[in-house]
Amino acid sequence: MTGPTIVISPAPTANGDLHLGHVAGPFLAADVYTRYARSVGRKVLFGTGVQDTSTYVLTTATRLGTTPQALVERSAKEVEATLAALGIAVDAFTGWEERFTSFVGRVVGELRAKGALQLRPMPFPYSPRTGEYLVDGHVAGTCPVCLAGSSAGLCESCGHAVGAGDLLDPRSTRHPEDPLEIREVKVLVLPLEQYRDRLRAHFAEAAGLLRPHAAQVVEELLARPLPDFPVTYPISWGIQAPGDDLAGQVVNPNAEPVAWTMYCSMLAAERRGLEPTTEDALWRPEAAAQVVYFLGIDNIHPFGISGLAMLLALGDYQLPKLFLTNEFYELDHEKFSTSRGHLVWGRDLAAQAPRDLIRFHLAANSPELQRTSFNHAELAALTRTRLVEPWNRVAAKADAWVWRGALPVSDRSRKAAARIVERFRVAYELPRFSLNRAAETLTQQLARLDRVEITAGGDFCHEVDVLLRCAAPILIDLAATALSGSDMLPDSDVRKVVQRRTIEPVRLPRLQPLEV
Template sequence: MWWAFSKGAVIFKRDDSFNNSPVKRLIFSPPPTPNGDLHLGHISGPYLAADILKRHLLQKGENALYITGSDENQSYVELKARQMQISPKVIANQFSESIQSVLKQYNSAPDFFYRPLYDKEYTKYVIDFFKKLFSSSALKTKISKQPYCEECNLWLFEAHMSGICPHCTSPCGGGSCETCGLPNDCIGLINSFCKYCKTKPVLKETKQIYLPLQSYSKQLKKYLESINLSPRLRGLVRDVLDKGLPDLPITHNAHWGLAAPFDGFENQKLCSWCEMAPGYLFALHKITSKNNGLRNFMNDPKAKITLFFGFDNAYFYTIIMPALFLAYNHSVKLPTEMIYNEFYLFDNLKFSKSRSHVVLAKDIVKKASSDVIRYYLSATRPEFERTQFSYSHFIELINVDLIDGLSSWICDLSSRITLDFDGVCPDGGEWTVEHEEFIRYLQRFLQEATQAYEPKFFSLANIVSLLRELLVRTKKLSLSRKYLSNNNSINKLEYQTSLVLELTSLKYYAIVCSPIMPEFSEKLFKALGISMRFGWDRNVRLMAKGTKIKNLSNCIFTPINIDVFELSDKKDTQYEK
């Protein structure tokens, strides 16, 4: 049987016009609040996942871009500034720069990162957005009673107050509950108190600008039923819509944020959560301006928007943002996919500054490579339930999967290729039933990996599980060398076939893990003679005979020892929320 393929090892290069082609996918993750450094809980959620999806889409030849920014007008920035008795702008600037640095260290820097405090165009875009809503009568003024702290002379909302959720009785801040995801009007919080002086607030009358969300209930229901949502998100939006939507405050009596652009409300600030909607449109406008413009993207039925967020923000992204877009302009393209994550815990507890219970992303990346951390966070990503990080489990999983499993196989394969075939991929030989089954398995592996990366099925945990199984199956195949080691010609031909299949398996390991471990996979591509790191096959193609395998033994990971993680890492107190 003649079965060698001359181009088997080649990943086809994308069209040269790719970089000038229209954007077909925009990926958004929530702008992190710059009131502290990013911890592993943040990285494990939307930020790493968004980067990995973008990398996979690029592999498939899709022009995808990833966008996020800094939520610099958020009330939590003011909270941190008041606690530290320094300017909110200093806090926002310090941690916005730190956030960008950490994302870069994890090879997950976005294509566009916006900074509201330093972008006049951003401010104008947001202000114009709300002016249009107001002039179209989508917004209304309303007098109501709101929590007020007489001790601090401060209106309480969002970050400035705490209490018990009236829906699930969990500890809760103003606006929404991180645990159950349901909104609250701040007044309804049980046993509410001021975050600064801990006293109980009084109710004081005030006038604010609101968006009547209930007016968009039918449109929201139709939209949300048209897209693929996870079971928990479906349950949340149905519950919220069934209860009836509240009026959404567009302005707050606050000292920090963008000034409200409405006559008579100059002393109020725009709600930072509402600001995110025009903020996303601004980013979308900026990043598509070089690719045939925003209008073409909005009118393109093939263009898609994928949105990542944590469940604690689900109400804002499933209800508030779409409602604001519907009120603004019905031609605005709404997200086509929403991918959420649950909380990532640290030794069974939420990451918390106040309890000195945190693992800062910038600290652990000094002790382990970004690829290693990306792999672990993918394996333990809290996709549908809470998962957790622990130092012992991190070290155990990495040593088992990437050292004892992957690296030992690569070293063994490198040795055999060098000794038996002078570092060159051999020609194919005799096929056996084991070989036939393995090639069918590789095809199934590729199909399942393709599905696991698709936004509607997106699961990094499944990708890691597939990679683990690929290692087990391939190692089982490699054992054949022990029984085919003599000079019998048929044995040698069977052994050659096994070697080709092993190299093919390693090629697909590199391709599938590339979005998760980009630095490792790039080394592996070079060692295997693969010309492009961007590429995704629909069908398995065998490694070509004569392919030179170079420096394969250098594509390994080093063992991790728990001694490299000092106790001080567990006591860093930079981040609270």
Template sequence: MVIHHLENAEMARMFDIDISHLDGLDFPAGWGRVAPGERSASHQHDETEMFVIVSGEGTLLVDGHRHAVKAGSVAQFAPFESHVLENSGETDLVFFLQYRRDAASAARSSASQERQNPQRPQFVFSTPPTPNGDLHLGHLSGPYLGADAFVRYQRLLGNPAWHMTGSDDFQSYVVALAHREGKTPAEVASHYSREIRQTLSMMDIELDHYTVTNDAEGYAAGAQRFFSRLVASGEVQLRDAPALCDRENGNYLYEVDVAGACPGCGNATNGNICEECGEPNVVTDLGAPITKASQQPPENRAVKRYMLPLHQFAATVAQHHKVGRVPARMRELAQRVFSRASLDVPVSHPASWGISPAEAEGEGQVIWVWPEMSYGFLWDIEQLGKKVNQPWKADQPDASWKIVHFFGYDNSFYHSILYPVLYQLAYPDWQPDIDYHHNEFYLLEGKKFSTSRRHAVWGKEILTPQSVDAVRFYLSLTRPEQERTNFQLAAYQQELSQTLIGQWQTWLHDLGERTARLFAGQAPDAGIWTKEQVAFWAQLNGHLQQTTDALNADGFSLRRAAQQLKNLVQDTLTFSRSQQRLAGIAGWKDEVDYRTRSRQFFTDWD
């Protein structure tokens, strides 16, 4: 006999709580202890696990749903089911834990649609585009097509999901274009916001909410309240910090105003973010910086801004990355960012275009558009709630919310590193559950699409009611999900003529013609199955499963889904051609008639 006593257990810190291991049992087991006010780190694993609450009380947070537990409660977690145990009482919450590894259970759970698509609101965001130009295929292939297809599939499964975006009006790139065109930033933003929305419609991208940040009533006030929360946290402070300024006129330089060598990878970059490696910069750390307007070196000055000591929040980001779907590319980016000894990030800039902080001391500043965007997502949720009669509030984010982001890799720092920190400061009791889906650059004839350089195939140039399905398919097939891919007009036209028309349309037309001619337009009974046909049926189900896996939340990949559809049609055509050899042979071609007659006989007899 083996007896273990809790008071003799040697505890160690695991998952941010105390855990012990019990030796000598026939199954892996241990004790767990959560101190008052503590919570375990969110995690998931391939074992089936069971908790038996021995004393205390608390809450289990499982895939966004909260469950009260107390002494005598038993909970079992399926493989890969994320879970958090919180102690809401005044004494230790003690539990017995047991787990087992079973390959069959893990395999079932990994493919479970129920696990991947919990019945709770899913707010799916495609990054708001900068209204300094219309959308080109590089934009459309990434966040917008991805988010649209994701929401469509979730709704097909019966899950509540909504697609939201808007125009990111207060970008410095809008100011730069307005200056070149002799217009106001508001005029430029308004014009291109309308163009963007029209292009999304032409792409059959259905939006449930679209925010125009410069026009939305109440948006600026809400952003100010959010920013005031950051200031009230004590971590965001207005102070002098090194900056770059134009040597000729003294203008403050950031983002589009300045360029140099990225301090992370050494490639050429504009201010504040590197498109190549994804790392941020604070412009004073650029190598050989130049003022974009004059092409002259800037000068260093101390400039007052609201500053965030981001380097102090590595643990916050690491904990956040344990909760939702965070690709390895972003975890690795976080490791690079937090390997720096210090990183003080300005979250406001001296400028006139944007939303000013509510604090009197912030006069002359505007909230940096990227921190502003983190609030914008919460604002969108509240506005959507008004449309669907739900009491969602931007200043009361809820643990039941599932947020899903689609964006280009160059936005990864903001979404997966900066925003979790801002949410922690503004709403310390909220642990956001966010899935991240990024795409790499989509190239055009081997070079980057570029709005500012007008090197692009614009959506309106290629999208018509007749072409939109073909464009969506080809962009899905070549979507730059894990690596950069290349759009070539000749390759698109070849895919259209050879695959969609030459194979798919020809096959469907022939199938419809034979069904009409041989079976009066009704799909016939399958007849007596040969072993070849049984094997092909299994092959089709394999294609269905792989397509489903490619569309499910955890492994979402339009590129794989589109390729699976191509494979399915190709295999069907190959099998169909092999079976056509029996079409004119008596005794084989009549099997269907026999099966149909038999079915009619039993129907009449009944």
């Protein structure tokens, strides 16, 4: 018996809305895959949320002159609204609810009870003036691995975990002029080196499933001894660490992914009526679930290294193998920056352009294998020439056959339709899922139908119909409008109609171009 597919997009930090860098990477990919998988009859649970325990919540609240809690509440509403505006339909959306925070405490407590966590001294930058230890977003410097500028916690450039005390030339992000000291504090750590051989064996079994950059990062991380991973931090913002000897410490936000993913899976199952008995039920081998992560390359360590090590330490759980990473998405070839105002908010763009055009454009230049860039003029030009104009011409040709009743579909057309389905299938299926190839396939097939000389109306309308059903995970509004009156809704299995003998054409909607 096959269990559900659990699709996870890691929760963004609750310090603002989603910009296009978030959407073009994990969120759109996860949504398109979820829609496709359901269209072929699979049970899928899609979850995300916001992470409000990150220190970046504090630094952003300080910069904006608001309170952290107010920022969290506002950000959660904004993120949910942006997902909805772009048609990204999640089953579970998590936040800082007590049910979740208590589960995190139980997981950390269980790991400690099993002897998997050790209380060991670790170095942290310390500000004598404020009396604070500085971690993650509170301290910046140079990554000791790749020498790029980095904050503590995770290096966005090389994907390695960066201990706060290991940063080169550390400085406070809030008070850069303050002198810092390095002091040792006993915190709970997970000795990752104990799990390196098993992690290497696991990824050896998963050979070929990772995208090239992710495979490089994993290989690099596991080729050398792994440092202790801090599970608690000596700061006050976050989920309080369990244990009387950990007073004044919180759970490291980068140590939350295992508990969060389990909780998110359970919440998604509840929302879809599956009702798992416990938070971890879907992660047990008997559940036969498949876990798929859609995530940025900078998240490979907390989900794919320390996260998997925690699962090994906890006991009898399935280890995910599918980590579909993406690179960074830029704006006019510069990194998105909230502080500099160099960004495009997803919801703002959705108010300016039809979301089908946005989804198509982001799919076409999704940063799957390398950094790509957004530009308003390119959005207008690319969608006009590759989608809007050819679709409208194809729709006009198909409309000429409306009201002629049922038209015959030839064997040749049925074979062509089957090939269309297969080209989309290889773009949508795991582990080679690719938004780029799905958008390219749509472009190619539209161009073919645009230039073909119609000799049989039934054949032409049949292939247009099949193409639109295949494109439905991307062009959600066009498909919903065009197919609503047919014998099959967009989320049904498109392969069932490929072999039909007749088709009754319907009038097709048009797309509106985006003006620059």
